[in-house]
Amino acid sequence: MMNDLGTGRIICKRRKELGLTQNQLAQNLNISFQAVSKWENGTAYPDIEMLPKLASALNITIDALLGYKNIITDYDKRYDTEEYYWGLMPNHICYDILKILPPIRPYRILDIGCGEGKDAVFFAKCGYSVTAFDISEQGIEKAKKLAGYNKVDVNFFKANLLDYRPDTNYDIIFSSGAFHLIPPPERKELCESLKAHTTVTGINVLNVFVQKPFIAPAPDSTKEEEKGHPWYSGELFGYYHDWLLHTCKEEIFNCNSGNVPHKHCMDTLIAQKTEGNSNPAYSF
Numbered sequence: 055m056m057n058d059l060g061t062g063r064i065i066c067k068r069r070k071e072l073g074l075t076q077n078q079l080a081q082n083l084n085i086s087f088q089a090v091s092k093w094e095n096g097t098a099y100p101d102i103e104m105l106p107k108l109a110s111a112l113n114i115t116i117d118a119l120l121g122y123k124n125i126i127t128d129y130d131k132r133y134d135t136e137e138y139y140w141g142l143m144p145n146h147i148c149y150d151i152l153k154i155l156p157p158i159r160p161y162r163i164l165d166i167g168c169g170e171g172k173d174a175v176f177f178a179k180c181g182y183s184v185t186a187f188d189i190s191e192q193g194i195e196k197a198k199k200l201a202g203y204n205k206v207d208v209n210f211f212k213a214n215l216l217d218y219r220p221d222t223n224y225d226i227i228f229s230s231g232a233f234h235l236i237p238p239p240e241r242k243e244l245c246e247s248l249k250a251h252t253t254v255t256g257i258n259v260l261n262v263f264v265q266k267p268f269i270a271p272a273p274d275s276t277k278e279e280e281k282g283h284p285w286y287s288g289e290l291f292g293y294y295h296d297w298l299l300h301t302c303k304e305e306i307f308n309c310n311s312g313n314v315p316h317k318h319c320m321d322t323l324i325a326q327k328t329e330g331n332s333n334p335a336y337s338f
C-alpha cells in the first residue's frame with residue numbers, strides 16, 4: 055500500500071520526529087544541507103545509492119522511506135492510525151517487574167510482541183535497557199515514534215516470535231498478549247529457549263489468553279487470533295515447574311478493545327531462574 059506522503063515529505067516528517075535540523079541530517083549523510091532541502095521541497099530525489107544510508111539515518115525501512123506500507127497482518131491494520139490501539143498506559147504486570155527486579159542497574163529486558171511499544175517505552179523510562187520486537191511493521195514504526203516522543207532509546211525491530219530465538223541473555227523476558235499465537239507443538243521449545251537465555255536470578259514474565267467454555271471469543275478477534283491456538287488453564291505454569299514461581303494467576307477481565315465490551319481469561323506467570331540444580335531427587 056502506498057502512503058499518501060511523497061518521499062520528500064516523509065524525509066521532512068521523520069527528520070523532525072527525530073529532532074534533527076536539515077544541517078544535522080546532511081552532516082550525518084556527508085552531503086550539503088541544500089541537498090536535504092531540495093529533497094524535502096520535492097525539487098530533487100535522493101540517489102538510489104543514498105537510500106540505505108538515508109533510511110538508516112532516519113531509522114525507518116527503505117520501503118517506508120519510499121512511501122510503501124507493508125500491511126500484512128490484521129494488527130498492521132489496527133495500528134495504521136494516529137491513535138495507539140492499546141492506549142499508552144503500561145500493562146499492570148510491568149509494575150510487578152519493578153518490584154521484583156527494580157532497575158538499580160540497567161537490567162536487560164526483551165519484550166516479545168511489543169505492539170506499539172507502550173510497555174517497552176515504559177521500561178526504558180524506568181531505566182531498563184530494552185530490546186523489543188513485533189511482527190507488525192506499523193506497530194514497530196509507532197513504537198519507535200513513542201520512544202522518540204519520550205526521549206528514550208529502545209532497540210525495536212520487526213521479527214516473528216515463531217522464528218526468532220534470543221542470541222544473548224536477558225535479565226527479564228516479558229511478553230503480554232502475544233503467546234496465544236504459538237501453536238502447541240512449538241511452546242515447549244520456545245519456553246526452553248527463553249529460559250536458557252535468562253540470566254540466573256532473572257525473571258520471565260508472560261501472560262497467555264486461556265480458553266474457557268463460558269467465555270465467547272472476542273468480537274474484535276483478528277484473523278490470526280481466530281486461527282490461534284488456545285492455551286489450557288495452567289499450561290504455561292507447567293513449562294516453568296523447575297523455576298521459582300512468584301505469580302501463577304488466572305483472571306477474567308473486561309476488555310473494551312475495538313470499542314466492543316467483552317471478556318477475556320488470562321493466565322499470568324512471573325517465574326525466576328534460581329542458582330544451580332542441587333536436588334538430585336528432582337526429575338519429571
Ligand SMILES: C[S@@+](CC[C@H](N)C(=O)[O-])C[C@H]1O[C@@H](n2cnc3c(N)ncnc32)[C@H](O)[C@@H]1O
Pocket residue numbers: 127129130140145166167168169170171172173187188189190193213214215216229230231232235278
Ligand atoms: C494483543 S497485542 C499485544 C501488544 C503488546 N504486547 C501490548 O500489550 O500492548 C499482540 C501483539 O502480538 C504481535 N504478534 C502477533 N503474532 C506475532 C508473531 N508471530 N511474532 C511477533 N509478534 C506477533 C501482534 O502484532 C501484536 O502487536
